[in-house]
Amino acid sequence: xxxxxxxxxxxxxxxxxxxxxxxxxxxxxxxxxxxxxxxxxxxxxxxxxxxxxxxxxxxxxxxxxxxxxxxxxxxxxxxxxxxxxxxxxxxxxxxxxxxxxxxxxxxxxxxxxxxxxxxxxxxxxxxxxxxxxxxxxxxxxxxxxxxxxxxxxxxxxxxxxxxxxxxxxxxxxxxxxxxxxxxxxxxxxxxxxxxxxxxxxxxxxxxxxxxxxxxxxxxxxxxxxxxxxxxxxxxxxxxxxxxxxxxxxxxxxxxxxxxxxxxxxxxxxxxxxxxxxxxxxxxxxxxxxxxxxxxxxxxxxxxx
Amino acid sequence: xxxxxxxxxxxxxxxxxxxxxxxxxxxxxxxxxxxxxxxxxxxxxxxxxxxxxxxxxxxxxxxxxxxxxxxxxxxxxxxxxxxxxxxxxxxxxxxxxxxxxxxx
Amino acid sequence: xxxxxxxxxxxxxxxxxxxxxxxxxxxxxxxxxxxxxxxxxxxxxxxxxxxxxxxxxxxxxxxxxxxxxxxxxxxxxxxxxxxxxxxxxxxxxxxxxxxxxxxxxxxxxxxxxxxxxxxxxxxxxxxxxxxxxxxxxxxxxxxxxxxxxxxxxxxxxxxxxxxxxxxxxxxxxxxxxxxxxxxxxxxxxxxxxxxxxxxxxxxxxxxxxxxxxxxxxxxxxxxxxxxxxxxxxxxxxxxxxxxxxxxxxxxxxxxxxxxxxxxxxxxxxxxxxxxxxxxxxxxxxxxxxxxxxxxxxxxxxxxxxxxxxxxxxxxxxxxxxxxxxxxxxxxxxxxxxxxxxxxxxxxxxxxxxxxxxxxxxxxxxxxxxxxxxxxxxxxxxxxxxxxxxxxxxxxxxxxxxxxxxxxxxxxxxxxxxxxxxxxxxxxxxxxxxxxxxxxxxxxxxxxxxxxxxxxxxxxxxxxxxxxxxxxxxxxxxxxxxxxxxxxxxxxxxxxxxxxxxxxxxxxxxxxxxxxxxxxxxxxxxxxxxxxxxxxxxxxxxxxxxxxxxxx
Numbered sequence: 001x002x003x004x005x006x007x008x009x010x011x012x013x014x015x016x017x018x019x020x021x022x023x024x025x026x027x028x029x030x031x032x033x034x035x036x037x038x039x040x041x042x043x044x045x046x047x048x049x050x051x052x053x054x055x056x057x058x059x060x061x062x063x064x065x066x067x068x069x070x071x072x073x074x075x076x077x078x079x080x081x082x083x084x085x086x087x088x089x090x091x092x093x094x095x096x097x098x099x100x101x102x103x104x105x106x107x108x109x110x111x112x113x114x115x116x117x118x119x120x121x122x123x124x125x126x127x128x129x130x131x132x133x134x135x136x137x138x139x140x141x142x143x144x145x146x147x148x149x150x151x152x153x154x155x156x157x158x159x160x161x162x163x164x165x166x167x168x169x170x171x172x173x174x175x176x177x178x179x180x181x182x183x184x185x186x187x188x189x190x191x192x193x194x195x196x197x198x199x200x201x202x203x204x205x206x207x208x209x210x211x212x213x214x215x216x217x218x219x220x221x222x223x224x225x226x227x228x229x230x231x232x233x234x235x236x237x238x239x240x241x242x243x244x245x246x247x248x249x250x251x252x253x254x255x256x257x258x259x260x261x262x263x264x265x266x267x268x269x270x271x272x273x274x275x276x277x278x279x280x281x282x283x284x285x286x287x288x289x290x291x292x293x294x295x296x297x298x299x300x301x302x303x304x
Numbered sequence: 305x306x307x308x309x310x311x312x313x314x315x316x317x318x319x320x321x322x323x324x325x326x327x328x329x330x331x332x333x334x335x336x337x338x339x340x341x342x343x344x345x346x347x348x349x350x351x352x353x354x355x356x357x358x359x360x361x362x363x364x365x366x367x368x369x370x371x372x373x374x375x376x377x378x379x380x381x382x383x384x385x386x387x388x389x390x391x392x393x394x395x396x397x398x399x400x401x402x403x404x405x406x407x408x
Numbered sequence: 409x410x411x412x413x414x415x416x417x418x419x420x421x422x423x424x425x426x427x428x429x430x431x432x433x434x435x436x437x438x439x440x441x442x443x444x445x446x447x448x449x450x451x452x453x454x455x456x457x458x459x460x461x462x463x464x465x466x467x468x469x470x471x472x473x474x475x476x477x478x479x480x481x482x483x484x485x486x487x488x489x490x491x492x493x494x495x496x497x498x499x500x501x502x503x504x505x506x507x508x509x510x511x512x513x514x515x516x517x518x519x520x521x522x523x524x525x526x527x528x529x530x531x532x533x534x535x536x537x538x539x540x541x542x543x544x545x546x547x548x549x550x551x552x553x554x555x556x557x558x559x560x561x562x563x564x565x566x567x568x569x570x571x572x573x574x575x576x577x578x579x580x581x582x583x584x585x586x587x588x589x590x591x592x593x594x595x596x597x598x599x600x601x602x603x604x605x606x607x608x609x610x611x612x613x614x615x616x617x618x619x620x621x622x623x624x625x626x627x628x629x630x631x632x633x634x635x636x637x638x639x640x641x642x643x644x645x646x647x648x649x650x651x652x653x654x655x656x657x658x659x660x661x662x663x664x665x666x667x668x669x670x671x672x673x674x675x676x677x678x679x680x681x682x683x684x685x686x687x688x689x690x691x692x693x694x695x696x697x698x699x700x701x702x703x704x705x706x707x708x709x710x711x712x713x714x715x716x717x718x719x720x721x722x723x724x725x726x727x728x729x730x731x732x733x734x735x736x737x738x739x740x741x742x743x744x745x746x747x748x749x750x751x752x753x754x755x756x757x758x759x760x761x762x763x764x765x766x767x768x769x770x771x772x773x774x775x776x777x778x779x780x781x782x783x784x785x786x787x788x789x790x791x792x793x794x795x796x797x798x799x800x801x802x803x804x805x806x807x808x809x810x811x812x813x814x815x816x817x818x819x820x821x822x823x824x825x826x827x828x829x830x831x832x833x834x835x836x837x838x839x840x841x842x843x844x845x846x847x848x849x850x851x852x853x854x855x856x857x858x859x860x861x862x863x864x865x866x867x868x869x870x871x872x873x874x875x876x877x878x879x880x881x882x883x884x885x886x887x888x889x890x891x892x893x894x895x896x897x898x899x900x901x902x903x904x905x906x907x908x909x910x911x912x913x914x915x916x917x918x919x920x921x922x923x924x925x926x927x928x929x930x931x932x933x934x935x936x937x938x939x940x941x942x943x944x945x946x947x948x949x950x951x952x953x954x955x956x957x958x959x
Contacts, residue, residue: 052305081330203954388829390870
């Protein structure tokens with residue numbers, strides 16, 4: 001009885017708590033990663049230095065190339081533990097450069113390991129511009145026929161501008177621990193008050209922004225366990241069937257219509273529990289404690 | 305922020321990698337980058353730290369490390385966000401282990 | 409031969425009790441008090457200068473009764489002498505600010521420590537003494553017996569029997585002292601039910617009960633999120649397990665509540681088991697139900713745990729593991745602070761916990777300037793009981809290390825486990841404890857020292873383990889402490905030669921002396937690295953409070 005639990009838990013490498021570097025090592029085929037602008041040649045942020053804040057050699061993001069399930073990919077990995085993964089000028093430039101390289105090199109996909117609260121406020125306009133350049137570069141890359149897959153499962157989730165960037169990607173793979181939204185819970189509470197949103201009620205935060213909710217509402221393509229191996233396998237599987245459609249307005253119109261209908265359907269609801277009940281989940285209160293496989297099965301059984 | 309520079313003499317290290325990076329610049333943590341240096345029997349250390357006024361402690365921690373491990377011929381750079389000496393010592397050991405491929 | 413004194417009444421406490429009950433009856437009060445009338449009852453049965461025990465520990469709180477008492481009219485109720493384990497709620501301090509109470513005997517004040525210090529300096533409060541839990545409970549039966557006690561229970565039945573549930577905690581000690589010495593027992597309960605799961609306090613010890621408008625507050629004090637355990641704490645835990653637990657074969661023990669000891673708990677199924685220690689250490693505990701002990705329990709490392717109180721979210725897990733925990737016939741836990749403290753003092757071979765400051769004699773304290781906090785049960789857990797007589801291998805080995813092969817008594821292992829610097833680079837090792845300045849500024853009889861240096865047997869830091877049992881002179885002891893004090897000013901002022909000699913003699917041991925590679929000190933060694941892992945280990949039985957969740 002006990003041994004399997006132990007073995008299972010001991011072998012698990014939590015994606016949520018891993019550093020960006022160990023995520024990269026665990027995601028790609030062993031030994032295949034080649035870093036562009038590695039720490040020894042990269043530059044820490046000059047903006048942070050002016051403010052008297054120590055920078056990171058890689059400015060909180062790793063970019064490079066490697067193999068995933070034998071296919072060539074380019075890869076971006078944000079470090080959530082450095083300044084909340086926030087996007088500064090150099091950080092943004094590395095991401096944009098990588099995406100532009102993808103247009104030229106045409107790998108099987110760009111894998112974007114998002115772990116960020118959004119723009120790095122210390123860098124003000126430089127950070128804001130960086131975010132908008134990333135958005136454009138993601139769309140350009142997709143328009144060039146290279147899929148961009150976002151992985152969201154880090155401790156900072158994907159918020160602010162990086163929440164938008166994630167949704168601009170071809171597909172999102174999320175763990176239950178991952179979070180995806182525009183304004184962060186603390187921001188909502190600060191602006192609208194604790195009655196509107198209690199950011200300390202962590203179970204509520206996850207019911208509204210977490211991976212299970214995003215999976216049930218269709219915002220992410222795949223839900224995986226918080227385990228580097230699960231992220232790897234799911235991304236490999238996704239890669240097998242993913243093609244980037246030619247850009248056009250009809251697909252956008254269809255998506256716009258779907259989202260408008262969704263907004264009307266769940267209007268006024270304040271908690272994932274209400275949304276899940278409205279979707280036809282028999283026992284919404286049990287969703288939070290379901291394991292990944294049970295939830296995927298439960299979603300399949302929902303009325304269309 | 306404070307910038308600190310130190311130089312210690314030490315037995316030469318035997319690098320297995322061109323450079324090694326360890327740790328993250330997060331709260332109470334630091335990153336350390338070890339690269340080949342210019343002098344075979346000396347180790348230069350440059351530190352950027354968010355906490356001011358702890359130069360003496362940094363010097364003691366790294367001097368102690370350099371006296372116990374072969375770190376000659378290396379250039380060490382540290383970005384620090386308030387790591388305690390315990391964390392610094394542990395990260396130094398981990399980074400040197402990666403740089404020398406486990407042989408100390 | 410003296411004739412019996414005709415004036416002396418021998419039943420004044422009983423008469424006092426009768427007088428109070430009659431006053432209540434005359435106002436129409438019966439055993440069940442309507443919630444809105446609680447203040448009226450308190451003003452009827454409590455008299456000025458009464459000794460009042462207000463139940464509350466660092467877990468369960470009689471918060472509704474505390475607020476009601478603080479709301480009473482200070483012209484009717486004043487100069488009360490409060491006797492209580494913990495001063496934790498704002499309403500506890502309100503009692504003194506509003507002039508209802510004037511004297512306090514207690515054990516621990518936690519978050520209200522700053523307000524309490526100001527009241528002392530403004531002379532708005534007289535502190536009788538700051539006790540340990542056992543001392544305070546003891547004095548309830550000697551010279552601090554309550555006239556009235558205000559307690560908290562989970563449920564009551566129509567007859568007035570109480571069910572205290574998993575968080576029984578201090579209730580039995582308080583009720584026993586009050587009900588059997590002419591006092592009055594008033595209980596706040598969360599619910600009135602037809603049939604109780606079990607009876608924890610019989611109805612004829614309870615005079616009044618009131619259904620509180622909201623359930624009594626319980627603090628999840630012993631929940632430590634494994635995600636916050638650092639690599640350095642893993643290293644120290646490895647050293648403690650190999651250098652102390654294994655060395656002495658410690659089977660019966662108590663752990664503090666910090667992350668340092670949580671790391672040890674999470675290494676029991678991994679590192680300790682790898683060292684072949686399963687069944688040889690840590691089998692019997694006096695301990696609150698720490699969620700971080702779940703993996704060790706599930707791995708078969710633990711045989712028995714008796715608890716001071718319960719822990720929020722652990723109820724179903726405990727009920728399903730009745731071989732391990734003490735439970736009632738109804739299945740739920742029965743905790744008891746007085747008994748568990750006694751077990752921790754006399755029946756355990758080791759206490760290991762953390763502190764904020766340690767001086768060169770090994771005295772340690774968590775007291776900081778501007779706050780009066782007390783230490784609860786830690787001084788009893790962390791002391792060598794000279795009254796102990798039964799032997800065990802760990803106790804004998806420690807005794808012989810201290811007193812030589814002919815020692816006539818053993819020693820309890822009292823271990824302090826600290827990183828040499830706390831957050832913001834505050835050194836743990838100091839020349840003089842802040843406790844001395846606090847003594848001066850508060851006019852205390854003694855400096856508030858949590859664990860006396862002469863009780864401490866080992867100090868574990870990231871730099872190594874100092875075994876103080878083997879030191880033969882005060883100088884050796886001082887250098888042994890400096891020798892593990894890292895790069896603190898105290899540590900840097902060590903006599904390097906003497907420290908090296910102590911290391912040769914095994915008094916100081918470094919990670920490498922213990923055969924531990926610091927690079928293995930990695931969170932991957934922890935059996936659980938998140939609260940969710942703990943839930944998984946428990947098979948879904950552990951239900952952590954929402955603030956500890958990220959799902």
